[in-house]
Amino acid sequence: MALDDYYIRDYRPEDLDEYLELYRSVFEAVRDDKWFRWKYEEPPSSENSEIIVAEHEGRIIGARSFFSVRMSCNNREYHALQPCDTMISPEHRRNGIFTRMNQKAIQKYENSDVRFFFNFPNKKALPGNLKMGWEFVQPLERHYRIQNPDRIAQLKFDSRFATLTGKVASAAFQGYCQIQNLRSSSISGLSIERYDHVPANEFSELHNQNRPIAIHAIRDETFYNWKFQNPKWDYRAYIARDNGESIAATIFASKSNGLNQTRIVESLPIQAENAPFTATECLYREAIVDHSQTDFFIAAGNAIPEKVLRRLGFLSDGSIPLSFKLTQKNMVARSLSGDLPIDLSNPDNWAVNFTELDTT
Structure with missing residues (x-):
């Protein structure tokens, strides 16, 4: 088809039904208007839905959506957008639609x-981003704790992977048994409080006490009240207190789509490399025990202490056996301002976890 057969424009409210239908057909997942409002209309950093669509013969056949977030670096605030939910109907691919939607977005937001x-x-989408001026930052390292290898292999992988993850899970299970005996009582004066919601004020205050200089999402009370209301996930929050004073906190998010997965979506303080048996490790231990029905846990990014994850049986997706089967994701960035005083391509300038990542 000719390029002029497509009309690239901003999203309009009357596009909602066609947008959700396109999402269902491309991603084979159902999303409703409640999810859409949460993700694109209610972010505190945006007044409008930040979406570019491609129209053909009066129908929406493509979309390049953007997740709006306020970011901080060196205590300065920046408005950023995260491209996400990019979709094009299969019969209209390879017609330059992705490039034209990107061009429209760049022109608009510059x-x-x-x-x-x-x-x-992911690896498949990376070249298209680099071609449009994005810079490679780093691989997005994810850490997995396998709880139920038989179920994972049955639904997702082959027998070879099942054997490999079985070995990993055996080690994780031994760690699990140890976790059962290493509750927070092992630290004098430390207590763990559980919440079936996110206490936004306490999380925001704790973040402000230990705010990093690296690039990260601004975690004020408004942000916490919005971010962890995704209707597709169930959230549990944990706060560690030392003689009554909050010193660390985490949020675990769970959902089931055939497999029961749980993510460590927040961990405070950010980038804290805690020593063994510190508050962060105790928080994770308590949360892992509480989520005993989970098939696997995931942590992502460089804003969570890796050595704590290793001690608790998490394995990097960049190492065997997970590297055999999991699709590696990469972090990329693109400046829209010639005077931006940040080197976006330097991985040391970033502090990200699942809080910064688009959540489907």
Whole structure:
């Protein structure tokens, strides 16, 4: 088809039904208007739905959506957008639609208060981003704790992977048994409080006490009240207190889509490399025990202490056996301002976890 057969424009409210239908057909997943409002209309950093669509013969056949978030670096605030939920109907692919939607977005946001894009494409999508001016930052390292290898292999992988993950899970199970005996009582004066919601004020205050200088999402009370209301996930929050004073906190998010998965979506303080048996490790131990029905846990990014994850049986997706089967994601970024005083391509300038990542 000719390029002029497609009309690239901003999303309109009357596009909602066609947008959700396109999402269902491309991703084979159902999303409703409640999810859409949460993700694209209610973010505190945006007044409008930040979406570019491609129209053909009066129908929406493509979309390049953007997740709006306020970011901080060196205590300065920046408005950023994260490209996400990019979709094109199969019969209209390879017609330059992705490039044209990107061009439209770049032209639009270069003349706005948005200072940069950042996102996490897989290997297949990476070249298209780099071609459009995005810079490679780093692989997005994810850590997995396998709880139920038989179920995972049955639904997702082959027998070879099942054997490999079985070995990993055996080690994790031994760690699990140890976890049962290493509750927070092992630290004098430390207590763990559980919440079936996110206490936004306490999380925001704790973050402000230990705010990093690296690029990260601004975690004020408004942000916490919005971010962890995704209707597709169930959230549990944990706060560690030392003689009554909050010193660490985490949020675990769970959902089931055939497999029961749980993510460590937040961990405070950010980038804290805690020593063994510190508050962060105790929080994770308590949460893992509480989520005993989970098939696997996931942590992502460089804002969570890796050595704590290793001690608790988490394995990197960049190492065997997970590297055999899991699709590696990469972090990329693109400046929209010539005077941006940040080197977006330097991985040391970022502090990200699942809080910064688009959540489907």
